[in-house]
Amino acid sequence: MLEFFSQLTGLIEPTIKIVGLVFLVILPMVAYSVYAERRFSAILQDRVGPNRVGIPFTKVSLAGLGQPMADGLKFILKEDFTPDHVRKVYYWLAPALTMVPALLTCAVLPFGGYLKLPFVDDPFKLVIADLDVGILFVFAIASLGVYGIVLAGWASNSKYPFLGGVRSSSQMISYEISLGLSVIPILMIYGDLNLSNIVQQQHEQGWALLPITLDGFKPVVSMRDLLLLIPLFISFIIFVTSLFAETNRLPFDLPECETELVAGYHTEYSSMKFALFFLGEYAAMIIGSGFAVTLFLGGWSLPFGWGTNGEDSLFWGLVNVGTFFTKVIAFILFFIWVRWSIPRFRYDQLMRLGWVFFFEIALVNILLTAAILMLFRQG
Amino acid sequence: MNTDYLPILVQFLIAGGFAAVTLLISVVLGKTAQQRSEVKDQAYECGMLPIGETQPRFSVKFYLVAMLFVIFDIEVVFLYPWAVSFQEFVRDGVWVAFYSMLGFVGILFLAYLYALKKGALRWSD
Numbered sequence: 001m002l003e004f005f006s007q008l009t010g011l012i013e014p015t016i017k018i019v020g021l022v023f024l025v026i027l028p029m030v031a032y033s034v035y036a037e038r039r040f041s042a043i044l045q046d047r048v049g050p051n052r053v054g055i056p057f058t059k060v061s062l063a064g065l066g067q068p069m070a071d072g073l074k075f076i077l078k079e080d081f082t083p084d085h086v087r088k089v090y091y092w093l094a095p096a097l098t099m100v101p102a103l104l105t106c107a108v109l110p111f112g113g114y115l116k117l118p119f120v121d122d123p124f125k126l127v128i129a130d131l132d133v134g135i136l137f138v139f140a141i142a143s144l145g146v147y148g149i150v151l152a153g154w155a156s157n158s159k160y161p162f163l164g165g166v167r168s169s170s171q172m173i174s175y176e177i178s179l180g181l182s183v184i185p186i187l188m189i190y191g192d193l194n195l196s197n198i199v200q201q202q203h204e205q206g207w208a209l210l211p212i213t214l215d216g217f218k219p220v221v222s223m224r225d226l227l228l229l230i231p232l233f234i235s236f237i238i239f240v241t242s243l244f245a246e247t248n249r250l251p252f253d254l255p256e257c258e259t260e261l262v263a264g265y266h267t268e269y270s271s272m273k274f275a276l277f278f279l280g281e282y283a284a285m286i287i288g289s290g291f292a293v294t295l296f297l298g299g300w301s302l303p304f305g306w307g308t309n310g311e312d313s314l315f316w317g318l319v320n321v322g323t324f325f326t327k328v329i330a331f332i333l334f335f336i337w338v339r340w341s342i343p344r345f346r347y348d349q350l351m352r353l354g355w356v357f358f359f360e361i362a363l364v365n366i367l368l369t370a371a372i373l374m375l376f377r378q379g
Numbered sequence: 380m381n382t383d384y385l386p387i388l389v390q391f392l393i394a395g396g397f398a399a400v401t402l403l404i405s406v407v408l409g410k411t412a413q414q415r416s417e418v419k420d421q422a423y424e425c426g427m428l429p430i431g432e433t434q435p436r437f438s439v440k441f442y443l444v445a446m447l448f449v450i451f452d453i454e455v456v457f458l459y460p461w462a463v464s465f466q467e468f469v470r471d472g473v474w475v476a477f478y479s480m481l482g483f484v485g486i487l488f489l490a491y492l493y494a495l496k497k498g499a500l501r502w503s504d
Contacts, residue, residue, distance in 0.1 A: 010382065010385070011385060011386070011389060014385070014386035014389055014390075015386075015389055015393075017386075018386065018389060018390050018393055019393065022390075022393065022394070022397075075405070076401075076404055076405055076408050076409070077408055077409060077410060078405070078409055078410075079409045079410055079411050079412045080405045080406045080409035081419075083419075083420050083421075083422070084415075084420035085420065085421075085422055085433070092402065095398070095402070096395070096398035096399065096402065099394070099397075099398045100391070100394045100395055100398055103390070103394035103397070104387070104390055104391060104394055106390075107386060107387050107390045128386050128387075128390060129383060129384065129386040129387050129390070130383065131383055131384070131387075132383075136459065137387075154434075156422075157422070157433050157434070158422035158423065158424070158429070158433055159422070159424060159429070159431070159432075159433060159434075159435060160423075160424065162433070162434050162435070163435075163437070166437050166441055169441075169445075170440075170441045170444045170445065173444065173445065173448040173452075174444060174448065176448070176452065177448065177451050177452055177455060180452065180455040180456075181455055181458070184455075184458055184459070184462045185462075187459065187462040187463050187465075188462045188463075188465040188466070189466075191463055191464070191465065191466035191467075192463065193459075193463055262423065262424070262425060267423050268422065268423060271405045271409055272401050272402055272404065272405030272409075273402065273405070275401070276398060276401060276402070347502060348501075348502035348503040351444070351500065351502045352500070352502070352503075355444075355447075355500045356495070356500065359451070359491070363484060363488065366458070366462075366484075367481065367484070370465065370477050370480070371477070373465065373466075373469050374468075374469055374472075374474065374477055377469055377470070377472065
């Protein structure tokens with residue numbers, strides 16, 4: 001019994017981290033990346049974008065920063081309508097099934113090194129669950145997201161959502177293979193599945209894509225690391241492209257492709273149920289960016305091995321958290337930039353890219369990494 | 380009991396709770412815009428009257444992709460433990476680890492080439 005209570009008090013720390021990360025960071029980031037997307041696209045297309053909504057009942061507009069709040073409120077107040085022809089249980093289940101896996105994956109994401117609070121002896125590790133199988137957990141949970149979309153398409157019992165759901169499932173499973181293969185070179189180099197350890201190693205030896213540390217002002221870089229940049233860069237491109245496909249973003253947004261399928265799998269959805277799909281999609285995008293940053297761009301660490309992991313100073317702990325979110329935001333802006341610059345692929349091109357190009361290149365890439373590691377043994 | 384996974388359970392409860400609460404809020408606060416009618420309940424197809432089946436036949440290729448996915452995703456899963464322990468092989472200079480994986484991937488690659496030649500992955504016709 002006593003043991004049970006001690007375990008319960010052990011849950012306080014992760015609960016604070018979860019609530020802090022999910023409700024104070026990820027959900028506001030979702031809301032504001034929608035805003036950023038609308039403003040950014042407006043700039044790219046020479047429009048104004050949402051710039052009116054500010055503080056209610058005053059004339060303060062704050063460049064439209066109140067827009068996400070107004071949108072959220074509108075979603076809540078809209079009629080909650082379930083059409084007669086749908087399969088009710090699954091129709092209700094689908095939005096939740098898209099949202100929950102997207103939020104679950106952020107549990108293993110290290111959003112900082114350590115945080116040493118004053119008057120507390122042990123520094124806090126800034127990750128919700130420090131699992132030894134981190135990357136496997138991510139793939140296991142992220143692939144559950146397919147169910148939400150397939151279920152939405154099937155439960156809607158209507159032509160276009162059904163086609164959207166089928167397309168989406170086959171697109172997402174196809175790109176899961178190249179996503180899985182593109183991570184393997186990283187695993188071979190760092191020899192670990194635990195994301196915190198991978199970032200710690202990148203902190204000490206330089207990022208995966210920037211393997212340089214500074215000794216005073218003299219850059220230190222090894223021949224092996226320079227050669228490894230070739231497979232790592234290929235991996236990075238495959239990973240990011242597959243991420244676009246997995247999150248159903250343009251240029252791979254065939255599941256919801258407006259010009260052919262009305263709105264794809266969520267055609268029959270409205271009000272908060274539609275908003276949950278939207279939230280799930282953007283949360284997946286933000287957390288996906290988080291993983292790309294963690295695996296390839298050094299996670300929370302500064303370049304060139306600057307700073308510490310925050311185990312002994314609050315300052316560096318906070319700098320690391322700031323560094324991580326700066327990188328993630330930069331990555332999200334890249335997502336938005338690509339979305340508004342590149343036209344949509346055709347379905348046969350999409351499948352060809354995933355199954356023929358990426359699959360083969362990723363396999364060769366793994367062998368290339370293995371050969372480089374074997375030929376340039378250290379010590 | 381493995382306590383590493385307890386935070387995951389908490390995260391699951393919080394995320395699931397969030398989804399359930401937002402869905403419920405909308406039921407409670409959402410305003411009804413207009414009475415239910417036959418037209419309002421119809422499936423949405425750009426304002427046209429829905430014709431044909433609601434779940435049309437679709438290409439068998441989707442099934443093929445699903446089956447091939449199972450095979451090659453398992454290949455990927457088998458590569459993971461090998462990749463994680465690869466540094467140990469490098470340290471000991473075990474080239475066998477390299478060749479044996481080359482063999483394993485090679486056999487599956489032949490299967491892949493067969494699927495490719497059979498046109499299982501060709502969508503453009």
